[in-house]
Amino acid sequence: MxxxxxxxxxxxxxxxxxxxxxxxxxxxxxxxxxxxxxxxxxxxxxxxxxxxxxxxxxxxxxxxxxxxxxxxxxxxxxxxxxxxxxxxxxxxAEPRGVLHVTTSASIAALVLDNVVATYLSRHSAVRIELDVSERRGDLVRDGFDLAVWAGALDDSSLVARRLGVAAGGYYASPEYLSRRSTPRSPEDLGAHDTIAVPKGDAPADWAFVAAGKRKRVSLRPRLVVTDLALAVRAAAAGLGIVRAPRSVAEPYLAKRQLVPVLAEMTPPGLEVFAVFPPGGALVPKTRVFVDLLQQWFDRGRGAAARQATNSSSTFSR
Structure with a gap:
């Protein structure tokens, strides 16, 4: 036969x-x-x-x-x-060439020290060009091999692989809260200093869940910072309340320089996807990187992020 x-x-x-x-x-x-x-x-x-x-x-x-x-x-x-x-x-095949990746600052903060560093240390014949942007462009037109995005996907022509759930929350320093009081509801934020990281042209607002219903609160941020790590540092310095990924806030939480606020009203984390043009997942440099991303979400900090339901995602739109 x-x-x-x-x-x-x-x-x-x-x-x-x-x-x-x-x-x-x-x-x-x-x-x-x-x-x-x-x-x-x-x-x-x-x-x-x-x-x-x-x-x-x-x-x-x-x-x-x-x-x-x-x-x-x-x-x-x-x-x-x-x-x-x-x-x-x-x-x-062994990964080689240039891997063009685009993602948001929030997700870059999640994976830079782990996935990117591991990938580069294991594969000397490839280099990464990482574009950190809140704007979701056209992967084919802009020449990207891979995007790592959180939340709903709009373009059905793209190929997506679910990686996991990203957790985060709202944080402030104990010093700030002792000086300005702790907000008890999202509406209380109007009387507080907030620190915002802009998402392109999107309005400055934060998402919450109250009485089982999702709601958004418009902000007039006291401080606008385009760099997420700097925004978290500003919150730790007592300048206001910030929305950030759990992984970025973790070092400050461990030292009690930041504490969660409105945790019980923070919405669940958003799903994170690896997104690539049709056929792109078969290319070794892309496939190996995505496999590392998946492994990271499946263990360690990725598992902790999925369990942190009281400090959920900062990636809500």
Whole structure:
């Protein structure tokens, strides 16, 4: 049975090659084979199918009606075989070249010290260009191999792989809260100093869940900082309340320089996705990076982030 399947595939390849080259001699040269071998395989194929596929003359070659239909299906079948072989070879290949990644500052803070550092230390033949932006552009047009985004995805033509859930929350320093009091509801934020990290042209507002309903609170931030790490440092210095990923706030939480506020009203974390153009996931430099991302979310800090339901995501839009 295996021999018959292999022989049938060789017949199919020979037939497609002859049609594409518009002749047996040209096909033999393209395949570095013998004309007689190709002729025999096409003849065997016609005998097995019981219909003529080609009309041969001394000067020309044309497809029969059945041959034209068979060629269309055979071409697609061979293309699928080549794609399958390419996928297997890609899985064995060493990552190399330049990996262009785009993500938000929040997610970059989550993975920079772990995933990016590990990836670069393991694969010396590849380098990363990391674009940190809140804007979701066109991956193909902008030349990105991969995006790591949190929240809903809009473009159905892209390929996405769910990585996990990112947790975060709202934080302030004990010194600030002793001076200004602790907010008891989202509405109390209007009387507080807030520190905001802008998200492109999106309005400055924060999301909460109260009485089972999601609500957004518009802000008039006292301080606007485009760098997330600097915004968290400002909050630790007592300048106001900040929204930040748990991983960025963690060092300050451990030293009690920051504490959570409104934790019981913080919405659940958002799902994080690896997003790439069609076919991009098969490229070794991309596939290996995404596998590292998945491993990180599946263990360690990723597992802790999923469990931190009382200090949930800062990535809400």
């Amino acid at each position: 295996a021999y018959q399947s292999e022989h049938a595939l060789e017949e199919l390849r020979a037939f497609v090659a002859v049609v594409e080259a518009q002749g047996f001699s040209a096909a033999a040269r393209a395949m570095h084979g013998r004309k007689a071998t190709l002729s025999k395989r096409v003849q065997d194929l016609e005998e097995r199918l019981g219909v003529p596929l080609l009309v041969r003359t001394t000067r020309s070659l044309r497809l029969t009606e059945e041959g034209r239909a068979y060629f269309e299906h055979a071409s697609r079948a061979l293309s699928s075989v080549r794609d399958a072989e390419a996928a297997v070879l890609a899985a064995k």
